[in-house]
Amino acid sequence: MIIKFARIDDRLIHGQVATVWSKQADAERIIVVSQEVFNNDIRKKLLKQAAPAGMKVNVVDVKKAVAVYNNPKYADTTVFYLFTNPEEVLELVKSGVPLKSINIGGMRFEEGKTQITKAVSVTKEDIAAFKELDKLGIELDLRVLADDAKKDLLKLIDQKVKE
Template identity: 30%
Template structure:
């Protein structure tokens, strides 16, 4: 079961490694990222950044969906991290909207190398490309519980309200 699917352009960093697993009650962090799944050095760095707070698995998007569909995995509370909204939408769609309690679009579009003029700025931590804005809209139309919450002590804002502003 996915307690939270977080969109964060940095994947795993201090907040993700240290505060969210305890807050969510998860023992597993799954990084679902096609590039990281092929880069052993990045995988090692991601795993080292957590150091004992949770078990880290790195999968490509298709492999992550297969993992979540495994009956054994459905009883394990997991925290999933992707770095693009369209990857969150691919996972949601691949699971037919099942097994995901919440999607948190926290930090996206700041470090992807795409010119800022080609993005819609939602707030200081969210800059969406047209593809990511379309993916967010699809998630909302499909009935996903989509929020924006950077750290656990922040109020969770409904993402639909942020898109309207």
């Protein structure tokens, strides 16, 4: 499997992802890796309908994503991974899927989260996962839009979160 792009965006497939990020990824398939969405048949169906024309969409949990990644049948398939949270990114990486970079685009604010930027809010668990991904050498690419300047996620977390 050839990983072209990986992004955390809890809205998953929406206008920016369908029109900009999917073109930038230049992949033949979007793989949504989310236990929550995998268990929700309505959301799965809606995501498949929202996909850019000609692009296949699969919704899987981490275990299935790892199995598919390791299946020789998909060795030449190009993919764009979409996640809703960094914990599942970390689980995928620890299971042997070699991500080099994760784009952080949208993590909505809700109770129990700290707002880091207009588009990104995090829990303590998110912060721990991001720090571990960083230690594993994965680039944390904080950009909502493709032409935004990259921001240093961990520096912003340190500025906003008082542990």
